[in-house]
Every structure is written in structure tokens, then in C-alpha cells.
Amino acid sequence: MSRAEQPSRRTVLAVAVAAAVAGTAAPAAADAAHDAPGHGADPDTARRVDNRAWTTYRDWRGGTARGTRAVAGDRPGVVLGSPAGTTSYTDPHTGRTADWEYATWTSPVHRPAVPSTEAIVSWNARTPGGTWLQVELKGTYSDGTDTPWYVMGRWAAGDQDIRRTSVDDQSDGKSSVWTDTFAIDDASTGLRLVSYRLRLTLYRRPGTRATPTVWRLGAMGSDIPDRFTVPAAAPGLAQELAVPRYSQEMHKGQYPEYDNGGEAWCSPTSSQMIIEYWGGRLTAEQLAWVDPAYADPQICHAARYTFDYQYDGCGNWPFNAAYAATFDGIQSVVTRLGSLTDLETLIAAGIPAITSQSFLAEELTGAGYGTSGHLMTVIGFTADGDVIAGDPASDSNEAVRRVYRRREWENIWLRTKRYNAAGNVASGTGGVCYLFFPAHPTPRQRAALAAVGVR
Structure with missing residues (x-):
């Protein structure tokens, strides 16, 4: 400020x-x-506000896993188990390109009680050195069409492996992502987000056993009246x-x-x-x-x-x-x-x-x-x-x-x-x-x- x-x-x-x-x-x-x-x-x-969070062992078992696995215990979460593959990522803020093993977890579809003009995703996680994560949102509009997979954040607790970042210039002509907020471009049309899924991608350096652990993943959808x-x-x-x-x-x-x-x-x-x-x-x-x-x-x-x-x-x-x-x-x-x-x-x-x-x-x-x-x-x-x-x-x-x-x-x-x-x-x-x-x-x-x- x-x-x-x-x-x-x-x-x-x-x-x-x-x-x-x-x-x-x-x-x-x-x-x-x-x-x-x-x-x-x-x-x-x-x-006009709907919160949905995935936090329990049952939650993590209920999603779609590609190389991730749920872990129980005092604070249940999801971790990278057997990688689904390897990908290359060029950090736009350092110019460095590196290979990363990855795995994904995708939530079940959630239909918010509030058809939404905005949505904000948040997460709680640990990312040891050599690991990071990406969070995405894909939704369905009230007209029956789908959004693309929007990147809601690329994040690591530290700043040595990647630079944590939002992603600009994401839009499909109906909605856009403004830093950390999904928003319907013109709410006066009546278009709303009526359902969504969240996708986690967990990354680690190839050949290591390190993994991010995510304990909480969720989104807040809302339709607050203009006033x-x-x-x-x-x-x-x-x-x-x-x-x-x-x-x-x-x-x-x-x-x-x-x-x-x-x-x-x-x-x-x-x-x-x-x-x-x-x-x-x-x-x-x-x-x-x-x-x-x-x-x-x-x-x-x-x-x-x-x-x-x-x-x-x-x-x-x-x-x-x-x-x-x-x-x-x-x-x-x-x-x-x-x-x-x-x-x-x-x-x-x-x-x-x-x-x-x-x-x-x-x-x-x-x-x-x-x-x-x-x-x-x-x-x-x-x-x-x-x-x-x-x-x-x-x-x-x-x-x-x-x-x-x-x-x-x-x-x-x-x-x-x-x-x-x-x-x-x-x-x-x-x-x-x-x-x-x-x-x-x-x-x-x-x-x-x-x-x-x-x-």
C-alpha cells in the first residue's frame, strides 16, 4: 500500500x-x-459466497490421481508418488530451463451453491528444496461451455528453484484471470461460473525422492452485488x-x-x-x-x-x-x-x-x-x-x-x-x-x- x-x-x-x-x-x-x-x-x-476445500484423507482419495498418492496422519495430504512423466519448464523471471518430474491430482467437480462471477483459489503446502507446485482451475459456464485450464499460481515456499508467479494474459473472451482472481468479463450479461475442478501439479527434480505435500486446496466462488x-x-x-x-x-x-x-x-x-x-x-x-x-x-x-x-x-x-x-x-x-x-x-x-x-x-x-x-x-x-x-x-x-x-x-x-x-x-x-x-x-x-x- x-x-x-x-x-x-x-x-x-x-x-x-x-x-x-x-x-x-x-x-x-x-x-x-x-x-x-x-x-x-x-x-x-x-x-453469495461459496467455499469448498479438500483437506481430509477421504478428500485426497476421492480425486483423480496421475502419479500422486494420498497420505494419512495428523494432517492428511497429497504427495508425489510415482511420476506421471518429465517436463521442461523455462522460468520467465530467470530465463533458466530445467527438467522436472511431475504428477497431478484433480479434484471432483464442485458445483458452488452460488453461481459465481469471481473465484479465488488458495492452498496450504510444503515444498522442500527442489520441488514446487502449480494450481489450475477449469470451470463450466451457465451457458454450458467450459473455460480453459487457467493457471492460478506457480508456487514454491522458497525462491531458489523457481520464482513464484502468477500468469498474465489468460482469457477466453468470457472470463479472465487477473493475478489471483478468476473473473467473468461482463457480469451484466448474466453469465456465471456454475461448476469447477481444481488441478494440482506437483514437481520435483528428476531422480530425487523429494515431494511437495499439499494439505489444503480450495476455492471461494462469489457473486457480490455491485454497490x-x-x-x-x-x-x-x-x-x-x-x-x-x-x-x-x-x-x-x-x-x-x-x-x-x-x-x-x-x-x-x-x-x-x-x-x-x-x-x-x-x-x-x-x-x-x-x-x-x-x-x-x-x-x-x-x-x-x-x-x-x-x-x-x-x-x-x-x-x-x-x-x-x-x-x-x-x-x-x-x-x-x-x-x-x-x-x-x-x-x-x-x-x-x-x-x-x-x-x-x-x-x-x-x-x-x-x-x-x-x-x-x-x-x-x-x-x-x-x-x-x-x-x-x-x-x-x-x-x-x-x-x-x-x-x-x-x-x-x-x-x-x-x-x-x-x-x-x-x-x-x-x-x-x-x-x-x-x-x-x-x-x-x-x-x-x-x-x-x-x-
Whole structure:
């Protein structure tokens, strides 16, 4: 996030997707009517998100395997068994060509309860040295035709074997992939994604026994209504979680090869706060590459290991979720929530969230900046229902804790349309968030996650 109102790469692409739907219309009168408090959570939005994840031994046994095998145990997963073949891959960011053994696992067809205009895939995996993975999505439209296999990410926890990357220029004239998001090109036509399959391809260096292990693979499909304002949810919780506080601004100019340094590191900084809340720690060996003069070296590490070399930034949503899941005992997902009531449900169970929002400086009292895209943590609510945030766009770690007005914060997070600094219609994220939570949630945590559609 930059403090200035500058369009991020994702925002520029998302505007292209939204333009056909958004037009230049002003907020509808029905939207404005919802501005008054007391309407409560929007039940319609809650029905517009569908999450499906494959996580159990039965899940992994149920897919179509070509050289992969399911593994049971404390955390069931899928691994590379007997390779299905060998292929050559030229890394577009290094120019290096290498041969890789590979195997695939393809999920059963999932028909989301919500015919979707967008879908975001996320995964939890371990990739030892000499291994990596690719995730793809293939769907069927409401007109009966199929999408191509879209690459949703090429990923490794490290950066020595390949450079983790999204893939640009994927479209079939009906839908496109914008960095990490599948999107129907013109939702106003009524075209929707009505089913999909996910395909994992696991890679390793020929002749080795190393393998990636994937514990969680899933997608969030959604059809969020276009709107400038959202219904207000009545306050229902006063609680604050003890989440570490880190400032991205303290890292200005550090490691500019990763999206020009800390000024743009809102996503990895937020991720690291929640990772450490759940007990995730980096070793001295892992941090040895960071200049010892830099405070909080783990933030530099998080930026490096979430960096998407095609997007040229650290804000790839699934890459941040995948990074979190490399820490023992943590799993993660990218999803959408429907209201602040959903966040209160999670906070009450001890689960903080990382949310994505865009706003002008005057739209969020006390922020002191405007942004076309920013991640921050939500760690609690005041007695008045205002949002307690860990906002990394702060000048010091001590200043990271912020209290933002409930109604303002709710609207900038949940809306899908907004006006930018130039007065033009731009997109909003419609409630996107990352959730990091224990690999083995407590019953209360499991119930809270299920209540917001995550299992």
C-alpha cells in the first residue's frame, strides 16, 4: 500500500473487469437507504459466497490421481508418488530451463451453491528444496461451455528453484484471470461460473525422492452485488485480541527489489502479525540474509517470501495465505465475509482477520491517507462497536493499533464500487479477507469458521 492514492496493479486490472458492470452510475437510492444504522447484517451477501476445500484423507482419495498418492496422519495430504512423466519448464523471471518430474491430482467437480462471477483459489503446502507446485482451475459456464485450464499460481515456499508467479494474459473472451482472481468479463450479461475442478501439479527434480505435500486446496466462488454502500450491522461484541504490531513504514527503502521496499508491504506485514499471534516464528538461520541493522527482520522475510514476480508485488492474496501455512500448526484461506457480524463471530473465538480495502483519506477518519488497495488486520471491537485494527501504514510499531469508526470501515471494506481521487468509478474488494487459524481448531473456533462458511 502506498499512502498516496496510486492505483495498484490489481486495482487497474480489477477496474477493467468491473467497468462493464460499474459504468459511471451514482449510488442507487436503495443503497443509500441502507446507510442508516440498525439494518443489521446483509443476509443476501452471506448467501453469495461459496467455499469448498479438500483437506481430509477421504478428500485426497476421492480425486483423480496421475502419479500422486494420498497420505494419512495428523494432517492428511497429497504427495508425489510415482511420476506421471518429465517436463521442461523455462522460468520467465530467470530465463533458466530445467527438467522436472511431475504428477497431478484433480479434484471432483464442485458445483458452488452460488453461481459465481469471481473465484479465488488458495492452498496450504510444503515444498522442500527442489520441488514446487502449480494450481489450475477449469470451470463450466451457465451457458454450458467450459473455460480453459487457467493457471492460478506457480508456487514454491522458497525462491531458489523457481520464482513464484502468477500468469498474465489468460482469457477466453468470457472470463479472465487477473493475478489471483478468476473473473467473468461482463457480469451484466448474466453469465456465471456454475461448476469447477481444481488441478494440482506437483514437481520435483528428476531422480530425487523429494515431494511437495499439499494439505489444503480450495476455492471461494462469489457473486457480490455491485454497490457503493452496504447495510450496517449492529454492534455485538466488545473484545480485543493480543496481536503483535508491526509497521511497514519502518521498512521504507529496504530491499526495493521486492515492490520498492516497505512502503508497499502492507500485505506481508499484516500476515506476519497474525502468523506470530498464532505462534509462528522464524529462526535466526532463516533471517540470516537480512541486514542486521534492520529492525523486525521478519517483515523483510515475509515480503521476500510472498513476492509474486509477475505481479511485481507482495499483495498476491493466495501467496500470502500459502506463506502463512508454511509455519507449523497454521492453516489459511482466502475468502469473503458478508458483514462486521462475521468478523465479530471470529474475534469472539480468538480468530483475527486480514482485510483488504480501498478508500479516500476523507472516507476513513483517523487514517491520514488514501489508498487504492491496502491490507490491515482486524483484532477487535470497542464497546461502541468501532473496529480495532492493526494498521501497518503507521510510522511506528506503537502507532499500529488504530480505532476506526464502525460505519466508515464497514463500508470501505464491503462495497464493490467506489469513487477514486479523480472522481471516477473504481472497484472495491467486496469483503475479501485472509483467515489464518490453527491446523487443529478448537470446537469453538471450528464453529465460528463454519458460521462464516469456512471448513
